[in-house]
Amino acid sequence: MTDSPPSLNVLSARLAEQAAALAASTSSPLASLSYLDLVRRAQDADALAEQVLKLCVQQSRDAGHTWQELGDLLGVTRQAAFQRFGKPIDPRTGEPMDKTVRMPDAAERALQIVTDVLEGRMDAARPTFNAEVLAAFTDEVRVDALATVAGTVGAFEGFGDGDPFVRRIGDYTVVDIPLRYEAGDLKARVSFDTDEKVAGLVIIPKEIP
Incomplete structure (x- = not known):
C-alpha cells in the first residue's frame, strides 16, 4: 500500500516553515560560504511552492474553474496553463499521459x-x-x-x-x-x-x- 501524497494544508505549512527559515537566515550578515546554503534554502522553497501551486490549480479545477480563468490569473493562455498543470488522458489507452521529459539534454x-x-x-x-x-x-x-x-x-x-x-x-x-x-x-x-x-x-x- 502506497502512502497518499501530502495534502495542501501539509504542503502549505511546510512552505511557511521554509519561508520563515529563509527569512531568518537573511536577517544578519552572512559568511561567504553561507550564501550557498541560502541558495539551497531558496531552491527548496521554490520547489515546494511549485507543488503548492499545482495543488491549488487542481483544487480550482475540481471546484469548476476553467483553464481560461486560471490562465488569466497566471498571465498565460489557457492552453499554456493546461500544458503546465493539466492531466491529459491518452485517447489510445484511456490512461493519464506521461509528461516526464526523458531527454535531459x-x-x-x-x-x-x-x-x-x-x-x-x-x-x-x-x-x-x-x-x-x-x-x-x-x-x-x-x-x-x-x-x-x-x-x-x-x-x-x-x-x-x-x-x-x-x-x-x-x-x-x-x-x-x-x-x-x-x-x-x-x-x-x-x-x-x-x-x-x-x-x-x-x-x-x-x-x-
Whole structure:
C-alpha cells in the first residue's frame, strides 16, 4: 500500500516553515560560504511552492474553474496553463499521459540545431532530423522560410532573454527557444520524437503556447 501524497494544508505549512527559515537566515550578515546554503534554502522553497501551486490549480479545477480563468490569473493562455498543470488522458489507452521529459539534454541539443539552421550549417543539422523532416526541409524551404521571417520582423539579432522551455507533449519532447529580431521577438520550436530525432522545427510568434 502506497502512502497518499501530502495534502495542501501539509504542503502549505511546510512552505511557511521554509519561508520563515529563509527569512531568518537573511536577517544578519552572512559568511561567504553561507550564501550557498541560502541558495539551497531558496531552491527548496521554490520547489515546494511549485507543488503548492499545482495543488491549488487542481483544487480550482475540481471546484469548476476553467483553464481560461486560471490562465488569466497566471498571465498565460489557457492552453499554456493546461500544458503546465493539466492531466491529459491518452485517447489510445484511456490512461493519464506521461509528461516526464526523458531527454535531459533536449535544451542544449535544440539550441545547437537552431543555431546550425539559422547560420546555414545544414550538414550539421540534417543528421538530427527524422526521415519526414529530412525529406521536407530542403535548402529551398529553409531559405524561403527565413526570408518570410525577415520580411516580417527584420534581421535576426540573437537569442532572446530567458532559458529554453522544455516539456513533454504527447509522445514528443518540445523545446521553445526565444529569438530576438530587428522588429520583434519570436521563438523557435523544436520537437523531438521518441527516437530523439527532430520531428518538427518552426519559427513562430512568442505568444503562441
